[in-house]
Amino acid sequence: MTFQTLEYLIFLPIVFLLYWTLCRGNKTLQNGLLLIASLVFYGWWDWRFLGLLLLTALSTFYAGDLMGKTEDPKRRKWISIGAIVLNIGILFYFKYFNFFVQSFIDAFALFGADMNVSTLKILLPVGISFYTFSALSYSIDVYQKKIEPTKDVLAYLAYITFFPSILSGPISRAQKTLPQYFVARTFSYDVAVAAVKAILIGAMMKLCLADRLAIYVNTVYANIAQHNGTTLLFTSILYTLQIYADFAGYSLMAIGSGKLLGIELPTNFIRPYFAKTVTDFWRRWHISLTTWFRDYIYFPLGGNRCSKPRWMLNQMIVFTVSGLWHGAAYTFLIWGAFHGACMVVERQIYGDKIKNISDNFSIANVLRWIITFTIVNFAWIFFRVSDLGDVMTIFKKIFTEPGELFFDLDSLLLGFLALAIVFIYDFIKEKQLNIHLLSSKNIVVRYITAILLVVYILAFGVLNGASFIYFQF
Amino acid sequence: MKKGLLRFGVAVLVVLCSVAVIDFAIGKMMDWMLPQISNQGETGKTYFSLYDVNTPVVIAGSSRSAHHYETQQVEDSLGLPTYNVSRDGCFFSHNSCVINTIMDRYSPKLIIWENRTEYLAESESDPFVNLYPYYGSNEWVTTAIEEELPWTEYARLNSNIYKFNSIIHRVLTRFRSRNSFEGDPLKGYEPLAPRKLVKKLELTEELKDATKVSETREKRFRAVLARAKEKGIKMIITDSPSYTIRRFENASKARMAEICKEYDVLFIDNTQDPYFLEHPELFDDRSHLNSDGAKKYTEMFLNQIHDYVSSIKK
Structure with missing residues (x-):
């Protein structure tokens, strides 16, 4: 169940x-x-x-x-x-x-x-x-x-x-x-309503976005040899979106279910793909695990209150262990260590300013966002593909074998529709815009949004799809 | 607290009732649109296969069948109008429902039913998703779904929206352009144009667990063949070439052949035909022939059935 x-x-x-x-x-x-x-x-x-x-x-x-x-x-x-x-x-x-x-x-x-x-x-x-x-x-x-x-x-x-x-x-x-x-x-009526909203949004993310993209991603990754670099690069981006929708969707449903029973569970995601640095990404991604490692491994190792080389070592240890926590495979180890190394490099570049990067719209911030997304995206390839040989094939093809994109109209059309909804929802939250649908003061807007969301999930959700990605961990 | 709980219950009920009304309305709308897009696109093809096909020769099966049997060649050879109602992702039980529904309406002279020889095995996937819109309205579909799927799946089919899950937009698009549809000149055949593969096909061994035969599928298979015999319909059960070595223990195939013999149905297994195993250029992928391969295969198949169908030939 x-x-x-x-x-x-x-x-x-x-x-x-x-x-x-x-x-x-x-x-x-x-x-x-x-x-x-x-x-x-x-x-x-x-x-x-x-x-x-x-x-x-x-x-x-x-x-x-x-x-x-x-x-x-x-x-x-x-x-x-x-x-x-x-x-x-x-x-x-x-x-x-x-x-x-x-x-x-x-x-x-x-x-x-x-x-x-x-x-x-x-x-x-x-x-x-x-x-x-x-x-x-x-x-x-x-x-x-x-x-x-x-x-x-x-x-x-x-x-x-x-x-x-x-x-x-x-x-x-x-x-x-x-x-x-x-x-x-x-x-509490208000808490119960908030719970149902969380469950609905989580279900939409999982069933309409993650599981829809999974159809395309699984098809391509099941036959890496037959696909060109363009398709593999595109697939890696889709997987980046899929894993977020899958795990953040799951977390929202868990938090919502907990709330319905009066138990507040910790927040797990704060729109991680809006991060402008890898360090920022880890403040937003799987927060309950990151803070666990911070409190029970990173701090006891000395955290950042030690020499620079020791701090670098601490960072690498924490992220390599975090990789291993996800699964017993070299690809997870590399994924974790890669993130650790990126954070060490970022610290060298930004120094203490890393905590205070402004949120304003600027060319520098757009570039930061692109670099961060690219790093995170490439790292997910290690996470998704369990065989190191296949990972190497993917990277080689991405850089040497451009070609025509493999097209699955239905998965992409419905996937991008769901992506647009999730993006708008996340953007409004990230920028704290005063636009509310599910939480609108107008009762009609509130109810219509909830009803349409249920209908949308029934009509376009992949309801007999796969399990959650993080269940394997 | 009691008040809050009641208020919450009412709110949930309002949402659920509204969803039920929309569900009913969408279901009615889809049921009205489906017949009007018969044979248009994949969704329309299933409707056509169930309720509109009326040719004396019918070819049913999955994507392999849709890509492998050139309808015009069959029609020319037999001298009888033919239609290929095969559809991608539609396997054994799907086609047994289609054939049963066809036999409810009329008696074709010949039904060519492409089945993988392992389809009777319990381990084989047997999706019904393309028949969901007909759950509740088509007796064969309803019975088969309730026999094969867990209750959680067919309970969901009480939602009209779920019946049309992920295809509503397709139905609407086809419905909009329905007046410009001029019929399918290929009569259901879906050729795959020969293409240069990124990686040349390699002949590998296909491993499957086909040792345990599903009782319900065997029963359904027998019933279809018995009905065809009773109605005087000639039937051919066949499996076309694959570019794989298939040496696995196949209890399903043995049972299939046995049942076919019992009901005087021709059973032909062409999966390991040596000519096709030597010609990878005739394949689009391991399971599907390209149009060159389909032409050659249809020709070979027509020679194989020559004697069996001589009595119905014009």
Whole structure:
């Protein structure tokens, strides 16, 4: 069951109604219902991994509880390390075991040694990277005494397993999100309306834009050898747009679903393709992951309060690990490291001014935007194509094999229609223009926009399309 | 809070009711437009195949069939008006619905049904999307969709807009230009002009899992053949050349041949014809012949069926 399925369209209203009628004003009942709903939601995907999810949740909860019972720094440290090792260990086993074994085999093969070690057939539990990071943030925050350990196991389990965010985030942080589970949520009409708007816009981005462009992108990338450089360059741009619409659309639906149940999830995207530097891009893209890495890896490594070479190293470490977080493949590593390197170079060029680049319209800003978009666009090729050989073929063709563009009228026509809508919506938000349709003061405009949006999704959304790209991580 | 919840419920209900009204109106409009664009474009071709084709010889199948059988050649050889109603992306169940609907209206003398030999296998994709507009109104389509697709899919088909998902603009465009349509001179045949491929085709092995036959598809296949036999319609089940080596275990093909024999239907598998495997220049891609290939193949096919169709020839 994913957000774009009919099952979810039935599931969410049922949970919503039970939540605000039967469990009204009762924190325990609300958390209990959320936990049951989340387990059903996750189990619908693959019930065999429910145990793993509960293990992560309970291990971090009890680690927090134990840390709360002692003031001995050494003991607290060991408990925290235990929780981290256990959960990173689980993540490593399911996500990276085969990658590292294969890498060792390949490395030994380079020196002529034939290692007879077989990899395992391991199924990746969906959402593991997301819920593990949420759970770890709790353990670390308790250890660092940023938050008090909770005694309310039900609230904690409801927080970790919260179904809108369990599959692909936004990665919740205990410090901000967990306290919401300690009090009974009350229904707010305005919040519910905002939630529905977020779900509608997210669904439009996913179904009308991302999945429409995916038809073209998948066709071309399935047969790289048969396409020329012009088509491959065009496809890379379409994928850049697709992944944004896919993940930002998903995040909006998650945030909207959370809001409907009175839980505020963190913002994940702030119009990243309006960024004028790669550094700016990372302030806007997958914010919940970027801030997680900033707080739990970058800052402990010293952040930027250290020598320049050390700072450069920190930056490279964080982004390479971020690449690896996305998947066990060299292409992800290169993608992450490339972004890290670009940010290091930017810092050399701009210095401290990087934080204060004006928002005015100027030739310099247009150039900055073009350069940033080009960098991000080329980096996505590594992200999309899992084989390094294919990546090289694409780059070679882009620069040496121009030709006629492969044309799929329907995908492009409907894709660009959706793109125009998303662009206008993002542009209005970015420039803070006083144009409102879904939030118009005029009730007729508000309702007509909502109705047309639903009709548009039904008429032109790819409703039997693919899953969300970030589910694989 | 209770008031807020009620207000929210009313707002949602207003939106849903308005969507339902628009859905109904769009559905009615599309149902009215479809017959008027019969045989115009892909969407119109499906309507034509279901409700308007009336030639004594009908060729049905997917894109392979649309590109591989030159209608005029068949017509000239048999001396009977022929139409190729094949359409891109329309596989086994789609065509079984088309043929059944045709047989409801009249009895053609010959139906050439191009099927990949593995189409009866459970693992084979069997899309219905091009028949969605007829869910609820065509008995064969409705039954097949409900038998083959999960409930989540056919539940959505209760929305008229969803039935026409992603094709509303096509219907509207065709409808606007309907008066200038002068018929299809190629009679459904869609030639692929020979082109210079970026990369020369390589002969590779095609691997498929066709070991398990789908019960519902087998049942549907039998039913179509039984109806054709009962109505005295000659039928040919065939699979045209591919530029791939196909050595996989194919239980579907064996069953298909068996059933054809049972109902006195001619079954011809040309996928591995040696002549075509030696001539990659006759292909547009691994699965589709270009117009040169289609000409040669239609000629070969007509020779193969010569004796079988002698009784219906004019």
